[in-house]
Amino acid sequence: MKVISIPPESALFLNRLTAVKGGEELDLIEEIKHYRVFHQFTLQWLQGKSALTDEEQTRLSNALYLLQRREELLNEIETRGLDDGLYDELRKIEFEIADTFTALTQEREKSPISPIPAVNELLMSTWASIHREAPLERVKEALDVANGYLRNLEGDYNAIAHTFKEEVKHEFALGFEVTKTALADIGSALLSGDRAALEGPSGRLKEGSGLLNYYLEWQQSQEEKLLTQFNRFNIPFIGPDLQILLEEMREGNYSEEKLLLIKEFSLPKLLQFWEATNERLFIKPSQKLELLEKMDEALQALQAAFESLKENTGASIDHYEECLQKLSSLFTAIDHETLHWNSLIGTGGELLGEAIKNVYYGTLPDFALEEVIGYFKYTPQVSYLEEGIAQLEAYFQDHNRERLLHGLEHILAVLPGKEEEADSQVSTIPCAYCGTANEPARAFCSKCNARLMFKEAIILDQDQEKEGVEEKPVNLMELPLPATAEPLIRLVNTIEKGTVNDEDAKSYLYSFRNLVENAKKEIAADKSLPPEGKEKMKALMEVFSEAAAEAIQYLSSHDSAVIHRALRKISEASVNARRLGEPQEAREE
Numbered sequence: 001m002k003v004i005s006i007p008p009e010s011a012l013f014l015n016r017l018t019a020v021k022g023g024e025e026l027d028l029i030e031e032i033k034h035y036r037v038f039h040q041f042t043l044q045w046l047q048g049k050s051a052l053t054d055e056e057q058t059r060l061s062n063a064l065y066l067l068q069r070r071e072e073l074l075n076e077i078e079t080r081g082l083d084d085g086l087y088d089e090l091r092k093i094e095f096e097i098a099d100t101f102t103a104l105t106q107e108r109e110k111s112p113i114s115p116i117p118a119v120n121e122l123l124m125s126t127w128a129s130i131h132r133e134a135p136l137e138r139v140k141e142a143l144d145v146a147n148g149y150l151r152n153l154e155g156d157y158n159a160i161a162h163t164f165k166e167e168v169k170h171e172f173a174l175g176f177e178v179t180k181t182a183l184a185d186i187g188s189a190l191l192s193g194d195r196a197a198l199e200g201p202s203g204r205l206k207e208g209s210g211l212l213n214y215y216l217e218w219q220q221s222q223e224e225k226l227l228t229q230f231n232r233f234n235i236p237f238i239g240p241d242l243q244i245l246l247e248e249m250r251e252g253n254y255s256e257e258k259l260l261l262i263k264e265f266s267l268p269k270l271l272q273f274w275e276a277t278n279e280r281l282f283i284k285p286s287q288k289l290e291l292l293e294k295m296d297e298a299l300q301a302l303q304a305a306f307e308s309l310k311e312n313t314g315a316s317i318d319h320y321e322e323c324l325q326k327l328s329s330l331f332t333a334i335d336h337e338t339l340h341w342n343s344l345i346g347t348g349g350e351l352l353g354e355a356i357k358n359v360y361y362g363t364l365p366d367f368a369l370e371e372v373i374g375y376f377k378y379t380p381q382v383s384y385l386e387e388g389i390a391q392l393e394a395y396f397q398d399h400n401r402e403r404l405l406h407g408l409e410h411i412l413a414v415l416p417g418k419e420e421e422a423d424s425q426v427s428t429i430p431c432a433y434c435g436t437a438n439e440p441a442r443a444f445c446s447k448c449n450a451r452l453m454f455k456e457a458i459i460l461d462q463d464q465e466k467e468g469v470e471e472k473p474v475n476l477m478e479l480p481l482p483a484t485a486e487p488l489i490r491l492v493n494t495i496e497k498g499t500v501n502d503e504d505a506k507s508y509l510y511s512f513r514n515l516v517e518n519a520k521k522e523i524a525a526d527k528s529l530p531p532e533g534k535e536k537m538k539a540l541m542e543v544f545s546e547a548a549a550e551a552i553q554y555l556s557s558h559d560s561a562v563i564h565r566a567l568r569k570i571s572e573a574s575v576n577a578r579r580l581g582e583p584q585e586a587r588e589e
Contacts (some may be wrong), residue, residue, distance in 0.1 A: 002374070003354045006098040009038040014094060014365035020082055023043045029080060032074050037075070043067050044096075049104075050128030056107060063100045066093055091367075100306055116210040116216070118142075118149040119179075126186065126202045130195050139198070140190055147183055149178070154440040158214065175211030182208050233328040234335075238266040242324055246317070253313045263306050274299065280361060282339040291334055298327045300397055339408050348384075349457040352376055353408065356392070360404045366396060378487065378515060384414045485570050488511040488551055488563055495560045506555060511546040516541060543573040 013035045017383055020026050045062060051057035073090045079100070113127075114120040122142040128134035154176055161169055182267035185201035230240035241262055248255070305323045308316040341422035344353035355372040358364035373389055376382055382389070395403035491500065520541045523534060547566035554562050 003351060003358060003364065003368070004095050004102075005358050006094055006099050006365075007038070008362040009035065010094045010098070011362055011365045014091060014367070017082060017087055017090070018365065018367055021087055028454065029078060032078055036074065039067070039070060043071075048138055050125055050134035052124055052128055056104065059104050059107075063097065063104065066100060068096045069093055070097065091365075114206060115213045116149070116209050118146045119205060119209040121203055122146045122186070123206060126198045127278050130202075131200055136190055136193065136195070139186070143183065143186055143190070150179060150183065153212070153215075171211065172215045174210055175215060175259060177206030177208075178204060179212055233324050233390065234331045235324070235328055236239075236270065238262070238270050238431065239328070241266045246321055249309070249312070249317050249320075257312070259306070260310055267303065267306065271274075271299065272501065280359070281334065282341065282408065283334060284337045284403060284409055285340060285402050287333075287337040288402075288405070289336065295327075295330050296335070298323065298330055302327055337411055339405060341408060341412075343412065344415060348375075349411055350414045352385075352411065356408050356411075359391075360401060366399075370396060378511075385411055388414070434578070485512070485567060487515070487571075488567055491554075492560065492563055493566070495563075502555070509548075509552050509555065512551065516544045516548050526551070540573055544570060 013031065015024060016031045020028055046060070046067060049060060051060050068092050070090070073086055074094065078088075113123040122139070122145070125134065125139045129136055129139050138530045157172060157176070161172070164172065182201045182205035186205065187196060189195075189197035189201060194490050226240045230243040232237045232243050235242060245258065245262055248258070274295070278295070283286075283291060302323045303317065305316070305320040309320055312314075317390045341353035341357045342350075350374055357363060359369045361364060369392065373392055376385060376389065388407045391403045391407035395401070395407070418490040487508040491505060520538070523537045523541060547569045550569070551563050551566040554560070
């Protein structure tokens with residue numbers, strides 16, 4: 001199992017459909033109308049892409065098919081209304097589209113032709129046009145973007161060119177000249193309509209962008225040097241600029257032009273950054289409101305301080321410095337009070353943390369988080385995650401996003417400690433399906449994502465059963481069970497304690513059956529599994545289904561032996577499945 005981010009528009013639309021399924025009165029036709037705008041934009045973007053390889057063409061074709069199927073589903077919902085079949089397929093399609101688009105993007109990033117993104121896109125478009133008959137219109141669009149990028153870059157360079165040594169200036173100027181000439185030649189080739197004529201200038205463009213990269217590397221080194229030298233204030237993006245202005249004014253180097261430049265260009269950049277991120281910050285709920293209010297006040301005070309700097313007095317400079325110090329301390333406080341979900345990596349809770357993060361950001365529909373929580377309810381972590389999970393489940397009722405933060409805060413507080421406790425008990429836990437050795441705090445296998453077995457369970461020791469000895473608890477590491485079996489394990493525990501009742505028994509038994517059925521659906525839908533592995537896991541789930549049917553007989557017989565037999569069947573099948581994945585020599589040993 002993995003968490004796949006999808007576009008916010010898709011996540012919101014799926015949440016709306018889920019609400020309709022739940023009986024909420026929404027104008028479904030109007031919701032589809034709004035979503036079609038995003039759908040058409042995505043379709044146009046995809047149609048503007050050119051494949052560089054046969055594999056990429058296959059992915060593009062698959063993505064186009066998925067978008068066309070999405071269009072058909074939207075039409076069917078408009079015509080027939082929303083039924084279970086359409087809802088389930090649309091849910092599946094949205095995640096498949098996102099997964100395909102992610103794969104396309106990652107493939108492009110693996111082997112860039114040019115280090116400059118705008119030039120790289122143009123080179124890929126010309127290559128596709130020459131070798132794969134891609135439309136010339138796509139080359140024209142990429143050319144416009146590359147020309148715009150080069151104009152901005154050259155403008156920045158010209159402003160500081162006088163500071164370079166002559167030999168360095170010559171190399172940088174040569175890069176701009178070669179690149180501009182190549183772009184002009186590509187434009188001429190487009191006017192002629194001769195695809196073959198694109199090849200020469202494309203090669204020169206690659207050469208020119210390589211020369212320009214020296215200038216870009218110099219730019220980056222200067223930015224890093226600036227951040228190292230002027231790091232007094234913890235203010236994103238413009239901290240060094242604000243500090244340099246302060247020091248220059250302290251030294252009497254007042255420049256109205258520089259003051260205006262920072263006010264009109266640097267300060268808006270900071271304000272835009274804050275506006276875009278303040279609602280997405282994972283700040284502890286107990287501190288969030290106060291910190292956000294103080295930050296808004298500090299930003300307003302900084303803007304006012306800029307106005308007073310025109311007076312160029314000691315008092316105005318002191319006030320400006322005080323504003324910078326306050327703003328810096330607030331950004332530091334935010335860093336300190338932020339809930340870092342990625343610190344769950346390696347604790348077994350990373351899947352849950354990532355799902356919370358994506359729902360909070362609006363890039364995952366609520367039902368996906370519910371499904372992840374459903375998995376965690378049958379893992380060892382559930383006993384100490386109850387409070388955090390309760391907060392998350394309350395979110396599904398009132399949709400108060402602060403509950404996501406409360407839930408994450410609790411999970412972050414308890415998981416690392418439990419990880420240390422688990423490490424002291426056992427070194428690794430092998431996956432019942434692929435045999436990979438996993439850290440004991442993990443809930444899912446690091447290789448195949450299967451749920452891992454528990455450290456302890458109540459099962460019947462096979463040797464004792466053969467000899468007619470009374471059933472007793474044994475250690476799971478001696479006879480492993482997968483995490484799926486936890487409802488049955490809990491039922492045996494309650495039977496042994498004498499606290500079982502029919503309602504509890506029914507709940508445990510049907511929970512196990514539902515887990516098995518859901519796992520079967522997930523395996524069938526998982527395209528990442530190799531055929532051999534998928535068949536092995538399908539066969540394993542069939543054994544689990546038989547065990548579920550056998551265990552449910554307890555409801556009529558009240559004989560705990562039927563549950564013991566089911567657990568043995570599950571254990572044996574899990575161990576055999578793991579051994580089938582081992583090398584022949586290991587199986588013989």
